[in-house]
Amino acid sequence: MTTEPRSPGLLDRENIVARPGYNRWLVPPCALAIHLCIGMAYGFSVFWLPLSRAIGISDPVVCKDMTLIQALTSTSCDWRVSDLVWTYSIFFVVLGTAAALWGGWLERVGPRRAGVVAACCWCGGIALGALGVSLHQLWILWLGTGLLGGIGLGIGYITPVSTLIKWFPDRRGMATGMAIMGFGGGAMIGSPLADLLMRHFASASDVGVWQCFLVLALVYAVFMLAGAFGFRVPPEHWAPAGWEGPREERTAISRHNVHLRDAHKTPQFWLIWGVLLLNVSASIGIIGVASPMLQEVFGGRLIDKPATLFTAFSPADKIAAAAVGAGFVGIISLFNIGGRFLWATSSDRLGRQLTFGVMTAFGALLYGFVAPALIGGSIGLFILTFCICASMYGGGFSTVPAYLADLFGTRFVGAIHGRILTAWSTAGVLGPFIVTTIRDSRIAAGVPRDQVYQPIYWTLAALLVVAFILNLLIRPVDARFHMPEDAPPTASDAAAPAAARPQIAMRRDTGRIALLAWAAVCIPIAWGIYETAAKAAVLLK
The missing domain is CATH 1.20.1250.20 (MFS general substrate transporter like domains)
Structure with a gap:
């Protein structure tokens, strides 16, 4: 008894393959x-x-x-x-x-x-x-x-x-x-x-x-x-018209796929996992306390009362300072969003490894030296420092998927990216824990509010230094993890040589x-x- 083959349903992958000429x-x-x-x-x-x-x-x-x-x-x-x-x-x-x-x-x-x-x-x-x-x-x-x-x-x-x-x-x-x-x-x-x-x-x-x-x-x-x-x-x-394929010597883009079941067996997977964990941990905690941090560090300078400490704020002062803090959070969010596009786009020219190297090194410099030096200094430069850090926080998220595609190919990149995101879940606990633990302990010890945050900045800088080192250790995936050349390729799979892929305009x-x-x-x-x-x-x- 034979059965008729089932025609593709509305949601099936076979029903959404683009026709020639699709934009x-x-x-x-x-x-x-x-x-x-x-x-x-x-x-x-x-x-x-x-x-x-x-x-x-x-x-x-x-x-x-x-x-x-x-x-x-x-x-x-x-x-x-x-x-x-x-x-x-x-x-x-x-x-x-x-x-x-x-x-x-x-x-x-x-x-x-x-x-x-x-x-x-x-x-x-x-x-x-x-x-x-x-x-x-x-x-x-x-x-x-x-x-x-x-x-x-x-x-x-x-x-x-x-x-x-x-x-x-x-x-x-x-x-x-x-x-x-x-x-x-x-x-x-x-x-x-x-x-x-x-x-x-x-x-x-x-x-x-x-x-x-x-x-x-x-x-x-x-x-x-x-x-x-x-x-x-x-x-x-499929490949974009006129595209000759990845240039391995410049951007370290692999022409091979790694199967989902093998990705986590490679050191590259865990190195990227660690880089994302540390990059996110270094920023997610401080972003969560951005508004109170600005108010505590600069106190009355935010509301034209330079001699007034944060702990001496009146109810009206607190409302005015909170409005400034909310503005700070708003600017951070804009840099976070913009950084997701700008850093990821830059990585197409710089390469993913160099981009992460710049982000982690620059972030460590800003957290470790610039932010502590600006306490009591320029409010504008202090705000700019954390806005740049926020841009690199967002840039880490947006650059990781392309980094994974470069190393593991495009065939299972969605699934591999999904597993890498467990680093984000972990960082969502680790980052705030580090920041709030240090902050609360120093406040409990009677440290003046404007001096509470220096050890936090140094700790976050140390996390980014480790992330910088882990990123330097990333090398192309060993050939033993590559899928066989005769494995069925996927659409737009950049792993195949350019000459082997028909280019449909x-x-x-x-x-x-x-x-x-x-x-x-x-x-x-x-x-x-x-x-x-x-x-x-x-x-x-």
């Missing part, structure tokens, strides 16, 4: 549509204060001695901010885990199916979180927004990156920089949008959070599904659809930049 510049806006949505994970702190008075509305209903376990199911006590922040922690722990677990599945099924699953998990998680807020059940918020949303984060993070690398083998850094820039910019758009929505839905009996969650879930679903259905994969053996005209797609993502980005710049303008007053 590859349609892929970046699809990637941005997904990353701009899931990037809101960075902006969820905008919900913590409203949720901490969801019952009391104007003032929190505080229940003394309430444990975290009791907070999970309590309907009569307002949640503490410390209870809510666990949602944020769950996000990024699950992100790394999900990316590692489902990276291989992504490579098999293709970006459309993976993008749809990411949209369902991320948006469904936010919608389930809305139910938890409405019922005032913290465990539902954790389970929905934290766990289910975190799975959507992990799958949604690696899907666009893997796809863009295959479409842009000639500009890998630029391609990954575009996508991951979107992830950094998600909060820049989502946070002010959430603030507008909460103020619109707020009433005398409701803080407006669950309604805001539902609107965001709907808006994000539209954008993410549009991005997922817009994805195409290149035809087999793709249209370079943007076209009406491309213009609409780029407008759909660029208009929200422009609005987010405007809102962030408006908040940061307080530093210029």
Whole structure:
């Protein structure tokens, strides 16, 4: 008995192979549509204060001695901010885990199916979180927004990156920089949008959070599904017209693939894992305390009261200084986003290893010598120092996928990248632990607030020195890990010699659809930049 072969379904990889003449510049806006949505994970702190008075509305209903376990199911006590922040922690722990677990599945099924699953998990998680807020059940918020949303984060993070690398083998850094820039910019758009929505839905009996969650879930679903259905994969053996293949002698790009099952057996995998861990740890903790750091280091100089120490601030002084601190955070976010594109794009010319060498060495210099020297000095130079550090923090994220493609080939780069992201999850715990532990211990010891941070800067500089050394040790993957030459290649696989790959010319005209797609993502980005710049303008007053 014979069965008819099944025709490809709407979500199957076979159904999204691009036809000759497809414009590859349609892929970046699809990637941005997904990353701009899931990037809101960075902006969820905008919900913590409203949720901490969801019952009391104007003032929190505080229940003394309430444990975290009791907070999970309590309907009569307002949640503490410390209870809510666990949602944020769950996000990024699950992100790394999900990316590692489902990276291989992504490579098999293709970006459309993976993008749809990411949209369902991320948006469904936010919608389930809305139910938890409405019922005032913290465990539902954790389970929905934290766990289910975190799975959507992990799958949604690696899907666009893997796809863009295959479409842009000639500009890998630029391609990954575009996508991951979107992830950094998600909060820049989502946070002010959430603030507008909460103020619109707020009433005398409701803080407006669950309604805001539902609107965001709907808006994000539209954008993410549009991005997922817009994805195409290149035809087999495709290469950009006129591209002659990677120049190994200049950029150390391998012409060979390494199988997913062998990648973690190579020293290169663990060296990059360590470099990413240390680079992220060195910045994520200090970015988390950026606003209080600026206020504590410069005190009354921020508000034209040079003789006033931070500990002597009046309530009005604290409000004014907090506004300056918020502007500092806004500028850092802009440099973080810009650095994701600029450093990754620069790596196309410099090479990935040199780019990481510059970032880690320069970062160690800024943390180890420049930042401590500027305490009590120029506020502008101090701010610029940490903005540059933030750009290299973002640049590390966006350059790593291209680094992996250079070393391991493009065939399993999405899955390998997913496993590398466990370094991010680890850094999300390690970096803040280092910074807060040193800060709290020095404050408890009675150290003046403006002198609290020097040991933190030196510690972070030491982390980057180690990262610099690890990066120097990276060499091309040993030939014994290369896949056999007769293994089935993937679309746009740069591992094959240029002469062996037919080069199908793709249209370079943007076209009406491309213009609409780029407008759909660029208009929200422009609005987010405007809102962030408006908040940061307080530093210029």
